[in-house]
Amino acid sequence: MKKSEKIEKFLSELETEIDVLNCVDCDNVESYDDVYNQINENQGFDIEIIYYYRAMEYLMENDNSLQESLELASEMGFDCESLSSETLASILASQNVRIEFDSLESEITDFFDNLEDDFECEVCGEEYETEEEAENCCKDE
Ligand SMILES: [Zn+2]
Numbered sequence: 713m714k715k716s717e718k719i720e721k722f723l724s725e726l727e728t729e730i731d732v733l734n735c736v737d738c739d740n741v742e743s744y745d746d747v748y749n750q751i752n753e754n755q756g757f758d759i760e761i762i763y764y765y766r767a768m769e770y771l772m773e774n775d776n777s778l779q780e781s782l783e784l785a786s787e788m789g790f791d792c793e794s795l796s797s798e799t800l801a802s803i804l805a806s807q808n809v810r811i812e813f814d815s816l817e818s819e820i821t822d823f824f825d826n827l828e829d830d831f832e833c834e835v836c837g838e839e840y841e842t843e844e845e846a847e848n849c850c851k852d853e
Pocket residue numbers: 833834835836837838849850
């Protein structure tokens with residue numbers, strides 16, 4: 713498997729709600745920061761919670777007192793009068809998904825540290841660590 717294919721497989725199996733593959737160009741990531749920045753640029757961390765009841769449910773479960781979400785909203789410059797439960801829930805959910813993704817940092821860093829191309833024999837498909845080995849695999853047949 714090529715590096716980009718390994719990256720795609722790895723990212724698709726990450727435990728996160730983010731649609732990582734939709735945000736990340738597997739040919740152009742080499743580190744956790746690359747992945748994080750591409751998700752960020754493609755609004756992958758922006759979770760939108762719509763419908764009043766879903767917003768209320770999310771807030772009740774995650775921020776009963778509304779303290780955290782109100783604080784975040786004010787840091788982001790939201791005007792209290794323009795805040796709805798949907799906005800608050802979305803702000804909080806977006807923050808939580810970032811925290812959740814941060815917790816995958818060491819797993820993702822380990823993956824990139826150990827990432828190398830494999831070389832496939834063009835005849836039988838067997839995988840090798842070097843191109844030379846792959847080329848010699850079915851040479852005599
Ligand atoms: Zn072969």
